[in-house]
Structures are given as structure tokens and as C-alpha cells.
Amino acid sequence: MEHQSHSDQIPSGWSREIDLPSERGASRLVTEDLLEQLGNHGWSPSDIFSIHLAAEEAIVNGIVHGNQLDPAKKVHVSCLVSPELVRIEVTDEGAGFDPATVPDCTLEERLDVPSGRGVMLMRSFMTRIEYNAKGNSVVLEKKRAPAED
Amino acid sequence: MAAHRRIDVSKVGEVTVVKFVDKKILDEASIQELGVELFSLVEHxxxxxxxxxxxxxxxxxSAALGKLITLDRKVKAAKGRLKMSNIxxxxxxxxxxxxxNKVFDIRKDEVEAISAF
Structure with missing residues (x-):
């Protein structure tokens, strides 16, 4: 399912909803358009990098950890891009997880553990990140920083 | 030496210089392949x-970061040295x-990194 529409709340924005297959590499089905739209809406290359990274981590988590690459399951992604705000919601069909139980990857004893950095990067690069109670859906938001005088 | 698809490998003196073929290291399959090629430099x-x-x-x-961490471990286990530059x-x-940045030895550019080995 895929459609494009204009949001009532953000009249100048771009929005898209798409169901991604639970396959490695499927994120590009939405991130390519997302990146183009971020540029069209005046986001800086640095912000685009941050948003791309956060979206990629959230979608890969949904495909690999949430749906465990099950071809019968989809990852639903909804995006809104305006000049002031980006909002990305990623929902998988997995059992969910408690993000509070993800160990802090920056602890001295965990610095050389190869995995577990995605959630921290999402938190650092976005203005807001919120999981639902089940832990199978995450909302990522980034607000444009005010221009410096 | 095995053929590489994800990296370009050259030698400057005793230092093996690795450049990445992909501008964007995010596709899971490519990252897997990248890991195999990097690890083989040390293990093979x-x-x-x-x-x-x-x-x-x-x-x-972050999946690519995981490969870099594992490579760092392998180099250290082999009593070698790993540095990174031009980030x-x-x-x-x-x-x-x-x-x-506390785990990896990160240098400004290739010249500085090579002289630090």
C-alpha cells in the first residue's frame, strides 16, 4: 500500500505511508524519496545525514529485530516532511521490546561490543523519539533548529 | 590476496591502506561482505x-560500526595496529x-595516520 497526501496540520509538507517487505535493503524504498524531500524542504546536509541515519536504524530494527526477516510481515513507515519538522513513524509486526532494557553502549565495558548502538544514535540525532507501550512502534521527530543570527 | 568488492587495498611502506568503495555503507548484505573482506586482511x-x-x-x-569494532578486536588480538583517517x-x-572515538585511533588524514604507525 502506498499513497501520497498533504497533511492538514502541515500544509506545505510532504507525506508518505508505505508498507516495506521484511527484507534487508528494503529501507531504500522510502529513504530515497525521504532524502530528496528533505533537500526540497531546505534541510541542511548535516540534518539530512542525522535524519537518514535515524530512519535507517529504526527501519532496520523493525525488519531484522522486530519482524525477524519474516516475509509474511511488513514494516509500516509513515513520513511527514515540512520545512520546520520531520516526523517518521516505524511500526513492525513483531513482539516489541522495552527500549529501557537496551544496555548503554558507551559504558567502558561495552565499548567494544559490536551491536546495540542504533537506539542511542536515534536519540542523539532526533529531537524526540518515543516508543509505544508494546515496543513495536517508534516515532522519530526532528525540529529545525532556529537559524543563527 | 583475495579479490575485493567493497574495499580498495594498497600498501604505503608497511602500512596497508584500505579505502571503501561504497559512499554509503548501509546495505546489510554489503556490510556483511565488507566485514568478510576486512577480517580477511588480518586473518588471512x-x-x-x-x-x-x-x-x-x-x-x-550502526551495523557498519559493528564491523569496525570487530575488526579492531581482531587486529588487536593479532598484535597489529588499526588506525582511521579522513572521517x-x-x-x-x-x-x-x-x-x-575512544576505542579507535582516529587521525586527520592519511599522511598523519601513516606517520603515526
């Missing part, structure tokens, strides 16, 4: 001094957030 070719030059890299995901600011920020 016995390279002891390895420099990863990121000049071509515009984007990498653009956005990617360096990823290293800072995850505190991997």
Missing part, C-alpha cells in the same frame, strides 16, 4: 598495520556519540 593476509581511509564515505549505519564531521559525530 596477516596484515599488521592497517589504515582505514574514510575519504570516500558519506554515510554509515567527515557527520560521521565523526557518530563516533563521538557512541564514544568509539
Amino acid at each position: 593476509d596477516n596484515r599488521k598495520s592497517v589504515l582505514l581511509n574514510f575519504s570516500n564515505v558519506e554515510f554509515l549505519s 567527515r564531521p557527520e560521521i565523526f559525530e557518530v563516533f563521538q556519540i557512541t564514544k568509539l
